[in-house]
Amino acid sequence: MNACTSNTAWLDRTQAALWHPCTQMKQLAATPPLPIERGEGPWLIDYDGRRYLDAISSWWVNLFGHAEPRINAAIVDQLGKIEHVMLAGCTHAPVVELSERLAWLTGLGHAFYGSDGAAATEIALKMSFHYWRNSGQPAKTGFVSLQHAYHGETLGALSVTDVALFKATYAPLLRPSHQAMSPDWRLVEPGESAEAYALRAAADLDGYLAAHADTTAAVIVEPLVQGAAGMAMHHPVYLTTAREVCDRHGVHLIADEIAVGFGRTGTFFACEQADIRPDFICLSKGITGGYLPLSAVLTTDQVYAAFYHDDSAQGFLHSHSYTGNPLACRAALAVLDIFEQDSVIEANRVRAEHLTSLLAEVRSHPRVRHFRQTGMIWAFDVADAPPGFGRNCHRLALAQGLFIRPIGSTVYFMPPYVIEAPEMRLMADVTLNILQTL
Numbered sequence: 293m294n295a296c297t298s299n300t301a302w303l304d305r306t307q308a309a310l311w312h313p314c315t316q317m318k319q320l321a322a323t324p325p326l327p328i329e330r331g332e333g334p335w336l337i338d339y340d341g342r343r344y345l346d347a348i349s350s351w352w353v354n355l356f357g358h359a360e361p362r363i364n365a366a367i368v369d370q371l372g373k374i375e376h377v378m379l380a381g382c383t384h385a386p387v388v389e390l391s392e393r394l395a396w397l398t399g400l401g402h403a404f405y406g407s408d409g410a411a412a413t414e415i416a417l418k419m420s421f422h423y424w425r426n427s428g429q430p431a432k433t434g435f436v437s438l439q440h441a442y443h444g445e446t447l448g449a450l451s452v453t454d455v456a457l458f459k460a461t462y463a464p465l466l467r468p469s470h471q472a473m474s475p476d477w478r479l480v481e482p483g484e485s486a487e488a489y490a491l492r493a494a495a496d497l498d499g500y501l502a503a504h505a506d507t508t509a510a511v512i513v514e515p516l517v518q519g520a521a522g523m524a525m526h527h528p529v530y531l532t533t534a535r536e537v538c539d540r541h542g543v544h545l546i547a548d549e550i551a552v553g554f555g556r557t558g559t560f561f562a563c564e565q566a567d568i569r570p571d572f573i574c575l576s577k578g579i580t581g582g583y584l585p586l587s588a589v590l591t592t593d594q595v596y597a598a599f600y601h602d603d604s605a606q607g608f609l610h611s612h613s614y615t616g617n618p619l620a621c622r623a624a625l626a627v628l629d630i631f632e633q634d635s636v637i638e639a640n641r642v643r644a645e646h647l648t649s650l651l652a653e654v655r656s657h658p659r660v661r662h663f664r665q666t667g668m669i670w671a672f673d674v675a676d677a678p679p680g681f682g683r684n685c686h687r688l689a690l691a692q693g694l695f696i697r698p699i700g701s702t703v704y705f706m707p708p709y710v711i712e713a714p715e716m717r718l719m720a721d722v723t724l725n726i727l728q729t730l
């Protein structure tokens with residue numbers, strides 16, 4: 293096999309050999325993928341040596357930049373010990389230590405591991421359903437998610453996802469679920485506050501559960517920010533009220549913190565801003581700093597106890613081959629260390645304020661609607677966006693050294709927690725240029 297040294301050579305071979313995720317392959321010629329040779333902090337570098345600022349953290353996973361020395365060192369150290377061992381029948385220090393630290397951080401326990409976010413969703417849904425069955429309430433089999441929710445694309449996760457583009461084709465394969473009113477504050481009535489709107493959305497959930505709690509196992513939510521919906525943000529009172537509503541009706545609350553966990557919304561977990569503890573928390577993406585696939589579901593002692601039994605079938609007999617992979621767990625432990633060593637949450641507050649101030653001109657641009665920010669997530673909608681806006685915006689930004697992927701007419705930033713003033717300036721300048729060009 294010939295070694296490729298240029299972008300063009302890799303593009304030819306990628307077209308012949310790969311099926312890219314979330315991509316109509318016929319459009320690949322018009323929007324070719326970026327051939328990336330290496331990364332340095334927040335920068336991606338292609339085979340021709342061009343640099344692109346990774347302003348969306350490589351699909352929201354990368355927390356501390358690419359090739360972070362401390363995460364690299366942890367993985368290399370672990371490679372010299374054990375790269376992988378099956379977790380059924382074995383255990384190891386990285387998975388135990390990670391589980392203990394996640395338990396301390398979430399207030400939940402007994403971490404169950406998968407590899408991707410969608411696997412975590414599947415695990416939480418199955419556990420909730422099985423809990424009710426083990427507890428003598430087998431009729432509680434239904435799930436509620438929010439309008440425009442995204443929880444992954446395997447069949448169970450897609451059943452509670454509400455994005456037509458991903459879901460409609462597969463509808464005959466999916467189990468029906470109920471979508472409760474979205475608390476997205478962009479939908480407020482004139483004169484209504486985000487908080488009042490969130491309370492109205494929570495009342496809708498209450499109304500549904502009042503009629504259907506007997507057949508509902510769980511409500512699953514993306515706390516504070518519905519990412520794939522276009523960074524739809526809501527007031528934390530929605531979560532506080534949803535917790536209370538679920539408790540009142542005897543229904544589990546699953547917090548899908550796959551995208552918003554690990555500091556993304558300004559607190560370590562988004563649920564902290566509503567001062568609630570869910571019955572299940574799903575974690576992935578940033579958990580390994582964007583290094584290796586890992587997901588985890590943590591739950592309450594009460595749920596765990598309902599599976600603890602002499603009868604094997606009453607246990608949670610779910611598994612994945614790479615469950616609790618030691619390399620991924622070491623990366624995750626290094627990530628938790630960095631949060632402590634670098635006081636990341638506090639440092640991000642300063643970072644976020646600076647980027648928000650640099651985006652002032654973007655915010656007041658006549659085409660910008662619903663400028664919004666939660667922690668290290670910024671988004672706005674573009675009025676009168678022409679057809680193909682997202683793809684053209686992506687291309688134009690790339691030409692100016694900025695890697696972003698708008699969702700429809702929504703432009704968003706979800707940068708790694710290592711961007712500094714010059715990179716923020718680039719984001720603001722390129723965005724303004726795009727608004728004036730497209």
Ligand SMILES: Cc1ncc(COP(=O)(O)O)c(C=O)c1O
Pocket residue numbers: 408409410411413442443444445514519520548549550551552576577
């Ligand atoms: C909130 C949320 N849940 C679940 C998922 C699915 O994660 P994965 O793509 O790792 O399967 C995503 C992915 O974007 C997500 O944003």
